[in-house]
Amino acid sequence: MKNNIRVERAIKNITQGELAGQVGVSRQTINTIESNKYVPSTVLALKIARVFGKPLEAIFMLEEGD
Amino acid sequence: MMKSQFLFPYWCRYLGWGLVLAHVPISMLGRANGMLNIMDSPPGIHDVFSGEHLFFIGTTLLMSSGLFLVAFAKEKIEDEQIWQIRLDSLRWAIYVNYIILITSLVFINDTGHILELNLWVPLIFFIIRFRWVIFRLNCSLSREG
Numbered sequence: 001m002k003n004n005i006r007v008e009r010a011i012k013n014i015t016q017g018e019l020a021g022q023v024g025v026s027r028q029t030i031n032t033i034e035s036n037k038y039v040p041s042t043v044l045a046l047k048i049a050r051v052f053g054k055p056l057e058a059i060f061m062l063e064e065g066d
Numbered sequence: 067m068m069k070s071q072f073l074f075p076y077w078c079r080y081l082g083w084g085l086v087l088a089h090v091p092i093s094m095l096g097r098a099n100g101m102l103n104i105m106d107s108p109p110g111i112h113d114v115f116s117g118e119h120l121f122f123i124g125t126t127l128l129m130s131s132g133l134f135l136v137a138f139a140k141e142k143i144e145d146e147q148i149w150q151i152r153l154d155s156l157r158w159a160i161y162v163n164y165i166i167l168i169t170s171l172v173f174i175n176d177t178g179h180i181l182e183l184n185l186w187v188p189l190i191f192f193i194i195r196f197r198w199v200i201f202r203l204n205c206s207l208s209r210e211g
Binding site: 003024025026028029031032035038040041044 | 141142143145146147148150167203204206207
């Protein structure tokens with residue numbers, strides 16, 4: 001699964017730490033999600049999408065082979 | 067979202083390390099005074115709360131409850147990724163424990179020490195693996211700045 005959290009963060013101009021605080025996880029978790037090392041739960045993915053005010057599919061998308 | 071997890075509060079980690087450290091001088095003093103670990107002697111020859119039994123409580127049980135507290139104290143931010151690493155490390159600890167347990171049952175005829183092994187391996191392996199993964203996460207975080 002890919003995501004464009006990094007891009008969305010840049011648009012909204014917030015840091016990993018700020019996003020982490022808003023969705024209630026550690027900065028490490030946001031960092032590993034951004035670098036595609038960790039797949040968030042549905043609840044966390046929805047929370048992240050809500051912070052950016054976009055639908056889930058605009059932030060997270062399936063990859064070839066998923 | 068995160069339900070009750072049956073973990074100890076964060077400060078229990080320090081209490082746990084304290085207990086593990088406290089076990090060292092007690093163990094050294096006791097051995098210097100000729101105390102034997104109850105597991106090294108034949109079963110049934112010590113009364114409850116005899117000197118040897120108290121020595122056993124002061125060392126083995128202090129150490130294992132300390133490790134237990136360290137292993138199952140909450141992280142500062144206990145989120146879903148930590149939870150996954152925790153479960154994954156537990157799974158590995160159980161695998162390693164049973165591999166060692168089964169091979170030692172086959173090749174070693176000494177059930178006392180096998181019990182002791184069984185007491186330490188899951189907790190120690192769990193703690194090392196869990197802390198190692200979190201350490202590597204923090205390393206990749208500081209690289210990104």
